[in-house]
Amino acid sequence: MKIVVYGMGIIGASFAAALRRAGHTVLGKNRSRGPIETALARGMIDGEAENYSGCDAVILALPPEPVLRELDEGDFPEGIVVSDICGVKKIVEERVRSKPRRYRYVGMHPMAGKETSGIASADADLFCGKNLVVTVCKETDPAALSLVKTLAADAGFGRIVCTSAEEHDKKIALTSQLAHIVSNAYIKSSFAADVSGFTGGSFQDMTRVGGVDETLWSSLYLANRLPLLGEIEGLIARLGEYAEALRAQDRERLTALLREGRLAYESHFSEK
């Protein structure tokens, strides 16, 4: 297939490189010229896209606002398949469905990334064995869905889950958005600046994704405000229970709270 990837950041360039390796013709598009030259030099794309004509699919690997803009203003040929990789899906799906479109839309959210960004971190193996969420609704074209699944398999994803945009956003509030907020909040402890030599794996893991791009993540959070608020408030309430048990020096209560967590942990990880 002939595919345009718009956005040569870590996700877009990784998609491009993986799809090109799988035998597709991949054209890159980017607002600035630098990443296109890097992608060409690293063999991640076959060339630069002038437009979308003659292409089977376009992947918009951009933050939410530019994705919404391109979905409205992009010059898409009739019937082309358009996907995006935004971390929130309801606002994208709603925008697409707000009026008739020449293109056929299917949303994606790769459960993959790194704590670094940009094409320098891109890697044709980034998606190998990872989860991909594909969002569908009653208007989704079956052939477009099938094409996106083929591309996803070619990109190396280990598991592809189809769900509604609303369900995606609710689950992602917990599995990704809250994790990044906790990590960002965790590292702000006044002690964090001075713990060199006192850290092990649990601290590293807890803070690994704390260095978020605040502009991108503010957009993602505001676009998924209520599910995320529910998760933050839920976590605050649960943390408050441990604090209360400690304040009361209530060993029995503290043990019970930890046991609840252990059982939830075991039940979660035994499902896999």
Added chain:
Amino acid sequence: MKIVVYGMGIIGASFAAALRRAGHTVLGKNRSRGPIETALARGMIDGEAENYSGCDAVILALPPEPVLRELDEGDFPEGIVVSDICGVKKIVEERVRSKPRRYRYVGMHPMAGKETSGIASADADLFCGKNLVVTVCKETDPAALSLVKTLAADAGFGRIVCTSAEEHDKKIALTSQLAHIVSNAYIKSSFAADVSGFTGGSFQDMTRVGGVDETLWSSLYLANRLPLLGEIEGLIARLGEYAEALRAQDRERLTALLREGRLAYESHFSEK
């Protein structure tokens, strides 16, 4: 040297195996017989300890309560070096200093572990390149400290930091104890049971150590109640700020909060 390791769990058996590999004679001691037999079968110890006589050092690789009991009731020969691996150090140090002792005490806390426990998870490489905190006070015997540092280097630790028990407990409240509570609380979200296929690295990292042994960790938490309470309350307050910004749909405030975290993150990790 001739060393007794009391407690053949993940930490004790890993210490035994690493020290034996480094050329020391290592005797194991354990309340139940099974782990001793495993340690013998896996070549982690030279034999079982009958008592501490003729030994240079004892490592108490036990939870806080049995460590405190052994420090009071153990039949230690005059001048022997005694160390422990408890995750809290102030209560241990205070107990040791509460009366004259025949032994010379130096505390340790290895910043290493796994999300599993027991001798089945033990590994002679567990400490390779990891951090070790060694606790000292004005009564610490310099020769005993030197001996413990030698053992630590032989066990493979990459960095050894000496500090007071009080400083240790304050820092560890953030770097280890809070991380385990957050992980335990995180996995209790009502959505966590149903996110298979929707998870990536950030969720895995956030929940990895959630399955804590509630009996052991209750003891560790209660023994470090005030520093830990401070960290939980601090994190709750910080998380509340993001929630408030989301509630108010205040993009500027949300961006500022995330930027603060990113700067703390960058400053923390650039120190390394």
